[in-house]
Amino acid sequence: MNTQKSALRAVALFEAFKGALVLAAGCGLLALFHGDAQGFADALVGRLHLNPAKNTPRVFLQLLENISNSQLWLLAGFAAMYATLRFIEAYGLWRGRRWAEWLAALSGGIYVPVEIYELTRGVSWIKLAALLLNTAVVAYMCYMLWVSREKARTG
Numbered sequence: 001m002n003t004q005k006s007a008l009r010a011v012a013l014f015e016a017f018k019g020a021l022v023l024a025a026g027c028g029l030l031a032l033f034h035g036d037a038q039g040f041a042d043a044l045v046g047r048l049h050l051n052p053a054k055n056t057p058r059v060f061l062q063l064l065e066n067i068s069n070s071q072l073w074l075l076a077g078f079a080a081m082y083a084t085l086r087f088i089e090a091y092g093l094w095r096g097r098r099w100a101e102w103l104a105a106l107s108g109g110i111y112v113p114v115e116i117y118e119l120t121r122g123v124s125w126i127k128l129a130a131l132l133l134n135t136a137v138v139a140y141m142c143y144m145l146w147v148s149r150e151k152a153r154t155g
Contacts, residue, residue, distance in 0.1 A: 004144065005096065011104060011137055012093035019086030026079025098148060105141035108134050 089107065092100025115131040 004147075007140060008093050008096060008144070011140065012090040014137065015086045015093065015104065016090035019083040019090065022079050022086070023083035026076045026083070098145075101141050101144050101148070105138055105145060108138040108141065112138065
């Protein structure tokens with residue numbers, strides 16, 4: 001039982017980390033917009049030695065050129081909602097709540113098909129690691145739900 005609690009807490013920390021990461025990215029995006037977003041984007045593309053004529057850097061630069069203040073606030077709002085959901089999930093998992101196990105299984109399971117699709121477009125270590133880690137979390141959450149259902153059924 002202690003191992004299960006430790007594993008749930010590890011998943012809780014992982015979910016809290018994802019929430020903090022998205023929150024930091026949202027705050028960084030807001031800070032970036034209030035400065036020179038275009039200059040920052042140009043410097044970033046140069047620092048990463050990307051060819052601005054290629055598709056990905058060009059799309060990134062055009063996005064920052066055309067983003068409005070309301071669009072930026074909308075993106076920041078979505079980032080805050082996502083981070084809040086992850087923090088609530090992490091709290092529930094840390095406290096061993098069944099609803100949090102369901103939330104973790106469902107919210108993690110949503111990303112698996114997207115991650116598989118991304119792997120079909122090109123394999124990278126980051127994509128593969130994300131898929132494996134997310135699949136492991138979903139599988140563990142499903143296992144925990146099954147165990148708790150069996151305990152409740154047998155009394």
